[in-house]
Amino acid sequence: MFKKRFNFIEMFFGVVFFAVVVLMGLGYVLQTQLGLDWRILPVIKTITLIQQKYNGDYNNDQIYTGAIRGMVKELDDPYSTYLDAKDYADLTTITEGYFGGVGLVLGKKDDKLVVVAPIEETPAYRAGIKSGDFIAGIDGKATAGMELTDAVKQIRGANGSAVELTVVSGKEAPKVVRIVREEIKLKSVYGEMKDNNVGYIRITSFSEDTAKDFQNKYRELEQQGMKGLILDLRDNPGGLLRSGVGVAKLLVPKGPIVSMKEKDGKTTTEYSNLTQLKYPLAILVNKGTASASEIVSGAVQDTKAGKLFGTTTYGKGCVQNIFNLTRETGVKLTIAEYYTPSGRSINGVGINPDVEVAATDEKGTNQLAAAQKYIEEEITKAGK
Numbered sequence: 001m002f003k004k005r006f007n008f009i010e011m012f013f014g015v016v017f018f019a020v021v022v023l024m025g026l027g028y029v030l031q032t033q034l035g036l037d038w039r040i041l042p043v044i045k046t047i048t049l050i051q052q053k054y055n056g057d058y059n060n061d062q063i064y065t066g067a068i069r070g071m072v073k074e075l076d077d078p079y080s081t082y083l084d085a086k087d088y089a090d091l092t093t094i095t096e097g098y099f100g101g102v103g104l105v106l107g108k109k110d111d112k113l114v115v116v117a118p119i120e121e122t123p124a125y126r127a128g129i130k131s132g133d134f135i136a137g138i139d140g141k142a143t144a145g146m147e148l149t150d151a152v153k154q155i156r157g158a159n160g161s162a163v164e165l166t167v168v169s170g171k172e173a174p175k176v177v178r179i180v181r182e183e184i185k186l187k188s189v190y191g192e193m194k195d196n197n198v199g200y201i202r203i204t205s206f207s208e209d210t211a212k213d214f215q216n217k218y219r220e221l222e223q224q225g226m227k228g229l230i231l232d233l234r235d236n237p238g239g240l241l242r243s244g245v246g247v248a249k250l251l252v253p254k255g256p257i258v259s260m261k262e263k264d265g266k267t268t269t270e271y272s273n274l275t276q277l278k279y280p281l282a283i284l285v286n287k288g289t290a291s292a293s294e295i296v297s298g299a300v301q302d303t304k305a306g307k308l309f310g311t312t313t314y315g316k317g318c319v320q321n322i323f324n325l326t327r328e329t330g331v332k333l334t335i336a337e338y339y340t341p342s343g344r345s346i347n348g349v350g351i352n353p354d355v356e357v358a359a360t361d362e363k364g365t366n367q368l369a370a371a372q373k374y375i376e377e378e379i380t381k382a383g384k
Helices: 002-033 040-053 060-073 085-096 148-155 210-223 241-248 292-302 365-382
Strands: 081-083 098-101 104-109 112-118 134-138 162-168 175-180 182-185 189-194 198-203 228-232 255-262 267-272 281-285 307-310 318-324 330-339
Touching (some): 040 060, 060 330, 081 085, 085 148, 148 162, 189 210, 210 241, 307 365
Parallel strands (some): 198 228, 228 281
Antiparallel strands (some): 081 330, 134 162, 189 198
């Protein structure tokens, strides 16, 4: 009997020892081979416990999605987010240049929902919502503590339906603005020839075809006798980095345009091969100038390829990438911080213009006039 009892105890501790070895081995594999922290085990265990022990209704998809959302939310980064099937599809259509909604590009500032920029000729733009306005409520629901992606979902909806936004502009009292949704079709590049052969190009966002459309408009103005250029990036919330780089390659002299430094220290630099600056250049900026717009503005300012007119930009100096989780879902993560050619980080700070010009009307007519006067003077100096 003692022998059997000894064998049982020996077997029990043998099993425990084997389990510990297995767990240690699994932790080693997770840590060294898969690059995962051993603390992922409680997460897996929790999911297993819910599936095996929870006495109630649940949905596996919701459990997995909730775990992913929670992880990304804990990063406390307004630009990193989980993309479900709808978010993923919406993001694709935005970068391709069309989507449904009211025409607002939103961000987070001091944990508040802020308008980075209204998109021209959209319901929000026509309703008078401006860069820097705060959205305090959506259909009567306060936005305090609301995730950016959740706010965007609530504002979007079927064409022809309405949404009520509580808007706070400056020190004014909050006001409720009712906006009817419609399909938003983006044309990102506009241009014309101003007086005295001063070309004018406005870029409203950086989508898939922006660099190509900018180049076409640029060449068109050249054929019309352009002698100087005003590039209007006011209320341009950014978009695709590669499109911003593509525009900068026509404006910035040979050398770096932007550098992106990742977590592991890896640095990627985009370069211009432009051998000679062809025209005097002025860029119009304001607090709605963000992301890819700031890449172009910062490169022009640092290389002295032109001058910036207006007010300080938004200050989004970080880069996001989208990683597929399934064919229909993904996660958008901030993967790098970018630096201007001189090594400046503008994240959370923005870019101060070379010539500070506060707008005296909604269209910033005086800002455009100041930029045009500068270009005309530069044309005269060059004897063109």
